[in-house]
Amino acid sequence: MKLTWRLLLAVAFALALSACKTTKPDTDTAATDTTDKTPVVKDATTTPADPNDFTDARNFDNSESLLSKRVVYFDFDKSEIKAEYRPIVAAHATYVSAHNSARVTLEGHTDERGTREYNLGLGERRGNSVSGLLSAAGVMGTQLDVVSYGEERPVCRVSDENCWWQNRRVEIVYTAR
């Protein structure tokens, strides 16, 4: 797919997501409020973050937002990004593109199967996949870095698929926001 089409698609996606706001019913201004009726201007710090605003840094800690999701998982011996993880990558693409100071390291990992040095290569391939998707979405190369730890930094150490899938991952690590 050409770069411009990808970019348009990503932008359209982001716009579509941001349009999906759920409006909360206004229960705060109940009829029982009998005191000061002058409208209070709410400043930005008290407005809760819109989980679909991927330019809002508060969403990094908001479990309702895709920005709080910072791990992408992979199939065995594969480095292709599965469809279910693309929205997460797109969310981060939005954030990083919107913040020139943002710096991201894609840390690539594998499960324990296969030799260690080969797995350094596979982890890097996975990191490169995520980095490539971010670049395609408009993120500058200077904001991205890829480091592979191969199988050296597992999150669990049991020799079965219950654990292995958790290790086949790329972690999206912000070194600067």
Add this chain to the structure above:
Amino acid sequence: MMVINMMQKLVMVMVVLLFSQMAQAKLEIEITQGNASALPIAIIPMQWRATGPQPEDGVSEVVSADLYRSGLFAPLQEQDLVDRPVDVESIRFGTWRLLKVDYVVIGSVKDSVSGNGYDITYQLVDVHTQETLLSQITSVGLGDLRFGAHRVADSIYEKLTGVPGAFATRIAYVSATGLGQKQNYELYVADADGFNPQPVVGSPEPLLSPAWSHDGNRLAYVSFEKGNSAIYIQNVATGARELVSSGKGINGAPSFSPDDRFLALTLSRSGNPEIYVKDLSTGQNRQLTDHWAIDTEATWSPDGKTIYFTSDRGGRPQIYSVPAAGGQASRVTRDGDSNARATISPDGKRIAVAQGRGNEYRIAILELETGRARVLTPGVLDESPSFAPNGSMILYATREKTRGVLAAVSADGNVRQRLILAEGDVREPAWSPVIR
């Protein structure tokens, strides 16, 4: 063996400190199937005539364990040694023939003439011909008695098999502790039987891929201490080390050329992992592979003309070979789903690999000329094979439940043993060249 004075003292201290841990560090031998043609040999406990205290493991115990471990010998148990001759003249050949013993080894340990070590005097006698096949004195420094015993085992092995022994050798390996919490990685060098481990370098970040120089003095290894993979070369005796490769991407899989002038390594700075050859005197890198696949884990043929490496250019990892001077790569392995991390025998005729089938990984050996392959180990997560410098055994890493341990298997698959070396998760073994 040449060691500087301070190292000698350090070794002495370490030996004393490790005395209490020797029970834990004991080698556990597990035989898969007996070798019917193993040579029955009686190794009589050597007389202790030195002034210092007798060590817990005497010379004869170490020689016995070495020969047993090779799979080619069946040393008698100590309790079955009905006779304890002190010299060749007092050997009762009739007794040994009745016990179906083919060879007897006798000897003694004395203080060396210089006073700064030991002299191990021994004879190897053929029970049937009554001929003395070997009569030698091996001299070692203080604290090097085990090393002396290994050299005795090497001489006996070579005399009776025609193949040089590999008992007076060392192994390097990585031990990881505190994994998941406050982890620490330590690269160790120990005797080939797992005794006397000495730390080489430690780090809270991963260490992997130790590779010996062919002169046995240095180790190249990969360290993540800088946050990304980097390659160091360290002198084992002095501890001095040099950063040899760092920078963006992977810096991995170092391997010294047979003449130690070059280092094959993996760099991904071009966009994907490729094999390079670095001239160690100039630091210049020459690119050897050029393919979008992962090309890594290079190892040199003993004549220095060919490099074997792992590549997934065919889909899954397999072993390929390429002329060290440059040229086309060709595929070497066909069996199994994947083959990786080749180690080559000293005669250059066989490679051992980590072979995957489904989710199981085993060590397999391949004869390069005929293409015949055979699986040597039971698995199921065996990797990092490393040939002994005499080609008789292969050291490798395996897992037991949640713990990584090392094991060794004879090249014919007949004898296998497990080494529990240290606390923690042990991996990445590398067998040194013979120590002179």
